[in-house]
Every structure is written in structure tokens, then in C-alpha cells.
Amino acid sequence: MRIAIVGLGLIGGSLALKLSKEGYPVWGISRHRATCQEVLERGALQGCGTDLAQLADFDPQVVVICTPLEQVLVTLAALVPHLSPQTVVSDVGSVKQPIVAPATELWPLFVGGHPMAGKTLQGIQAAEASLFLGRPYVLTPLPQTQPQAVEAMKELVTAVGAEVVLADPERHDQAVAWISHLPVMISAALIAAVGQEEDPDILELARTLASSGFRDTSRVGGGIPQLGLEMARHNQQALLAALRGYQVQLGKIERLIEGERWEELLQVLQRTRQEWQQFRVNQTPS
Amino acid sequence: MRIAIVGLGLIGGSLALKLSKEGYPVWGISRHRATCQEVLERGALQGCGTDLAQLADFDPQVVVICTPLEQVLVTLAALVPHLSPQTVVSDVGSVKQPIVAPATELWPLFVGGHPMAGKTLQGIQAAEASLFLGRPYVLTPLPQTQPQAVEAMKELVTAVGAEVVLADPERHDQAVAWISHLPVMISAALIAAVGQEEDPDILELARTLASSGFRDTSRVGGGIPQLGLEMARHNQQALLAALRGYQVQLGKIERLIEGERWEELLQVLQRTRQEWQQFRVNQTPS
Numbered sequence: 306m307r308i309a310i311v312g313l314g315l316i317g318g319s320l321a322l323k324l325s326k327e328g329y330p331v332w333g334i335s336r337h338r339a340t341c342q343e344v345l346e347r348g349a350l351q352g353c354g355t356d357l358a359q360l361a362d363f364d365p366q367v368v369v370i371c372t373p374l375e376q377v378l379v380t381l382a383a384l385v386p387h388l389s390p391q392t393v394v395s396d397v398g399s400v401k402q403p404i405v406a407p408a409t410e411l412w413p414l415f416v417g418g419h420p421m422a423g424k425t426l427q428g429i430q431a432a433e434a435s436l437f438l439g440r441p442y443v444l445t446p447l448p449q450t451q452p453q454a455v456e457a458m459k460e461l462v463t464a465v466g467a468e469v470v471l472a473d474p475e476r477h478d479q480a481v482a483w484i485s486h487l488p489v490m491i492s493a494a495l496i497a498a499v500g501q502e503e504d505p506d507i508l509e510l511a512r513t514l515a516s517s518g519f520r521d522t523s524r525v526g527g528g529i530p531q532l533g534l535e536m537a538r539h540n541q542q543a544l545l546a547a548l549r550g551y552q553v554q555l556g557k558i559e560r561l562i563e564g565e566r567w568e569e570l571l572q573v574l575q576r577t578r579q580e581w582q583q584f585r586v587n588q589t590p591s
Numbered sequence: 592m593r594i595a596i597v598g599l600g601l602i603g604g605s606l607a608l609k610l611s612k613e614g615y616p617v618w619g620i621s622r623h624r625a626t627c628q629e630v631l632e633r634g635a636l637q638g639c640g641t642d643l644a645q646l647a648d649f650d651p652q653v654v655v656i657c658t659p660l661e662q663v664l665v666t667l668a669a670l671v672p673h674l675s676p677q678t679v680v681s682d683v684g685s686v687k688q689p690i691v692a693p694a695t696e697l698w699p700l701f702v703g704g705h706p707m708a709g710k711t712l713q714g715i716q717a718a719e720a721s722l723f724l725g726r727p728y729v730l731t732p733l734p735q736t737q738p739q740a741v742e743a744m745k746e747l748v749t750a751v752g753a754e755v756v757l758a759d760p761e762r763h764d765q766a767v768a769w770i771s772h773l774p775v776m777i778s779a780a781l782i783a784a785v786g787q788e789e790d791p792d793i794l795e796l797a798r799t800l801a802s803s804g805f806r807d808t809s810r811v812g813g814g815i816p817q818l819g820l821e822m823a824r825h826n827q828q829a830l831l832a833a834l835r836g837y838q839v840q841l842g843k844i845e846r847l848i849e850g851e852r853w854e855e856l857l858q859v860l861q862r863t864r865q866e867w868q869q870f871r872v873n874q875t876p877s
Binding site for chain 1: 707708758766777779781782783786788792793800801817819830831833835836839842844845851856857862868872
């Protein structure tokens with residue numbers, strides 16, 4: 306299976322590194338010649354260019370578009386004239402509904418993808434072959450998507466060491482609103498709220514005393530602003546629904562504290578402790 | 592300086608281990624004979640008993656009460672008949688206003704204390720001499736507290752490798768409401784909100800896809816329920832003030848997303864990223 310990666314950042318670069326390590330012929334496309342050079346030197350590519358037209362000679366069977374979310378559709382449109390009819394195309398965007406239907410219009414063999422892997426650092430320098438090991442990798446085929454296109458993507462996901470998770474685009478977007486996009490906003494609001502403290506001595510003290518509990522709860526709110534914006538912009542409705550559901554639960558906790566309903570508060574905290582353990586990432590390996 | 596530790600859990604046990612390592616004579620008091628035995632065997636104590644009256648012979652110059660918050664005052668009252676007039680008494684409770692004034696009534700040489708150190712595990716088995724290294728350790732003397740009492744506690748704090756932070760009880764409680772107690776509640780609300788998702792497929796998907804961002808933001812909300820309850824109960828007003836300030840900020844973010852005011856949302860996220868780095872715990876060591 307010949308594979309082309311368009312966009313050699315953290316995700317694209319890591320895919321290229323791992324897939325070539327697994328023996329697949331991989332071609333890369335980057336806007337920057339220097340990036341091509343770096344990935345070629347790391348031995349992850351058979352060839353690399355800055356122009357999509359260069360892919361025609363390589364004739365890839367799978368193309369993965371690894372650009373930022375906002376450039377996926379325009380990249381696909383530019384790519385179409387250079388593809389053989391049986392080429393499967395995928396992307397790695399963190400939101401799927403705004404992408405999958407229009408992309409399928411442009412190219413029927415499109416299969417939406419979202420590897421649940423990331424790092425604080427971005428760019429090709431941070432790329433590593435092991436990025437996807439054991440991580441979920443969501444594929445979001447539509448009912449009309451041809452089975453062989455999904456099969457090709459399953460092979461790719463398995464090859465990079467990730468686990469295939471199938472979901473429809475809408476459910477995917479609501480799920481990531483809950484576990485990825487909502488946490489960014491509630492975490493940012495925590496930092497913002499502490500910053501509004503009017504007594505400078507209390508603010509200074511809070512900054513001095515902050516420990517691991519604060520660090521963890523506020524971490525994603527201190528993350529890369531552009532990524533937070535992208536989530537909100539492209540997953541607006543699902544995120545708003547999650548924010549509303551969240552405020553209801555927070556309001557309940559507030560009323561229990563106000564009303565000194567300690568027994569009920571204890572029950573809420575006992576339940577959240579139990580529920581917390583049902584999230585895959587919180588389960589200690591046996 | 593002869594030191595007695597009353598209550599040999601995670602904090603009391605760690606104090607005993609470190610202080611004896613530093614050459615101080617240390618006595619322990621525990622409700623459980625087995626706990627005494629364990630700490631004696633770890634070489635951290637000159638003696639240990641289950642009865643406060645046994646302290647009279649040791650005649651400590653400093654006593655640190657390391658019981659749960661709710662037992663500090665009753666323990667102090669029971670301790671008073673066995674103390675020499677110059678003995679300094681402190682505690683390690685995470686909330687200071689409800690403790691410090693009444694404790695000072697009972698014993699004028701009382702100095703409130705709060706080491707900012709903890710672990711997921713509790714109890715003497717988790718105790719370790721290095722628990723306080725480099726951590727802030729708050730002392731909350733009142734204006735009338737005698738300077739030599741504060742000096743004795745400063746010596747103890749320095750001996751365990753922690754950094755003295757002085758604060759009045761009220762400001763301490765508001766600061767920990769922001770950075771310790773509020774995070775527990777917003778984190779618990781996140782877990783509770785996801786659990787309210789009505790589509791079982793989305794809930795299952797959210798649990799499967801949850802990654803480090805969710806794990807960190809939800810961690811303290813999945814913590815020990817009894818500790819969360821204790822914070823809310825004894826720091827009720829400061830926590831409610833923090834919760835209200837928090838909801839204002841979250842509401843602002845929600846309105847920016849609703850109104851598609853992306854430029855302003857980006858500014859908020861840029862500011863929180865900057866502010867996040869001003870918290871001691873988030874500063875990468877230079």
C-alpha cells in the first residue's frame with residue numbers, strides 16, 4: 306500500500322515515521338522544502354515535494370491530509386485532479402461533521418479520521434513513530450462509504466499501532482466536545498476566575514500555594530490558544546450543549562454547598578469517583 | 592527542640608520521619624497501637640503512645656496536631672492539661688479560619704499551620720521523609736501570637752525542607768478555595784456532566800476516547816470524597832465566593848462561543864495561557 310502524507314507536522318510526521326518503519330512506501334508533501342528535507346533525512350520518506358501535482362507519479366493508494374482543520378477541504382479540492390479513481394483519502398482533524406459530508410461530495414472514497422494522540426509540542430521536531438501506540442484512532446465512514454476504503458484505513462490505523470474506533474461524525478463530535486473541548490473551556494475559566502481575585506495578597510498567595518491539583522485542573526486551559534479556538538469554532542453546537550450540561554451539574558453542587566446538604570454532596574463525590582474510573586484513560590492497567 | 596506529633600497518618604508520619612532524620616527527638620501519639628509500632632520500627636520516634644497523658648513525661652516544646660480537621664479543637668482541649676506553659680502547639684488542617692481563633696483561646700501559644708503537600712494515598716504506609724521538600728508550608732499567626740511561638744514553627748518548617756509562607760487565616764482560606772477546593776468541585780462537575788449524556792453510544796465513545804486532557808482536568812474530581820466534603824464544609828463561604836466568580840468567567844466564555852466572537856475568545860485563551868505560567872507550580876525550573 307503506497308501512502309502519501311500531506312502536511313508534515315506532529316501528526317503527519319509521526320504517521321510518516323511509523324508507516325515507513327513498518328515497510329510501507331511513503332511520500333510526503335509539505336509547504337516548506339526544509340520540512341521535506343528533515344523528514345527525508347530521518348529516513349521516513351521515499352520522496353517529498355512542495356506541490357500536490359508531484360503525487361501523480363507516486364500514484365498513492367491512500368492519501369492522509371494532515372493539515373490544520375481549516376485547510377482540509379481546500380487541500381482535498383486541490384488534490385482531486387492528481388488522484389487515480391481508486392485512491393482512498395482521509396484526514397486527521399479533531400472535528401468531523403463539518404468535514405466528512407463535503408469531503409465525500411468532493412471525493413467518494415473519503416473516510417474521516419481522528420487519531421486521539423497529541424503532545425504539548427507541535428511540528429515535525431516533535432514527531433515520533435510511537436505517537437499512536439495503543440491510542441484510539443477514530444474512523445467516521447458514512448453509510449454510503451465503500452467498504453474497501455474503510456478497510457484500507459483500518460490497515461493504516463493498525464499499522465501505526467493504534468486501535469480502530471468506528472463512529473458516525475455527529476457522535477464523534479459530541480463525544481470529543483465532552484472529553485476534549487469542554488475541559489479546555491472549564492480549565493480556562495478556572496485560570497480566568499483566579500485572575501479576577503481583587504485582593505492582591507490573596508492572588509499572590511494562590512499563585513504561591515498552587516499545587517498539583519490546580520496544575521492538573523488548569524493545564525489544558527493554559528494550552529495553545531489557537532487549538533482551543535479551532536475546537537470552539539468548528540464544534541460550536543456540540544461544545545455549547547456540553548457547556549450547558551456542565552453548568553447544570555456545577556449549579557447542583559453549588560446549591561448543595563449553599564444549603565449545607567453535606568450528605569448529598571458526599572453522594573455526588575462518591576458517584577463522580579466511581580464514574581471517573583470508567584474512563585479508559587483513568588483505568589490503571591491490570 | 593523536643594517535638595510531639597499527634598496523629599500518625601500521611602502528614603504526621605512524614606513529619607516524624609523527617610524530623611527524627613534531622614536529629615530532633617520526636618514522640619508520637621496514635622489511636623492505634625499498631626501504627627505506633629510501625630513508626631517505631633521505621634526508626635522515626637523515641638517513643639509512642641495511645642494516650643495524650645503520656646506526653647507529660649516527654650515534655651515536648653512543640654506539639655503538632657495532625658488529626659483530621661474536625662478533631663483538631665477537641666484534641667487540643669484534651670491536650671492542654673498535659674502541656675508545660677511554654678509549649679507551642681500547631682496543626683496541619685487545610686482550612687484555618689474555623690481553627691485558629693478558637694484554638695488560640697484554648698492555648699495562646701497556638702500557631703496554625705498548613706503544609707501544601709499531599710498524595711493520592713493516605714495513611715502511615717504512604718508517609719515519607721521527603722514529602723515536604725521544596726513545598727510551601729503556610730503558618731497563620733494572629734497579631735497577638737507571641738513571636739517565639741512563630742519562630743519555633745519556622746524552625747520546624749525549615750527542618751522538614753519546606754518553605755515558610757506567612758498568611759492570615761482568612762486570606763489563606765480564600766487562596767486555597769481558589770487553587771485547591773474550587774478545582775475539586777469544577778472537576779467533579781465535569782465527570783457528573785459527561786455521565787448525564789443520554790445517548791449511550793456517545794457516552795461509551797467519550798469513555799473510550801478520553802485522553803490526558805480529560806484525565807488531568809477530571810482527576811481531583813475523582814479524588815477521595817471525604818476530603819472534598821471536608822473542604823466544602825469547613826471553607827463554605829470562601830468556596831461559594833470562588834464558585835460564583837468561576838461561573839461568571841465560564842458564562843463569559845459561553846457567550847463568546849454563542850456569539851461567534853472568535854477574536855475575543857482567542858484573546859481570553861491567550862490571557863489564560865499567560866496567567867497559567869504565573870502559578871508557581873506551572874513554572875518550569877530555570
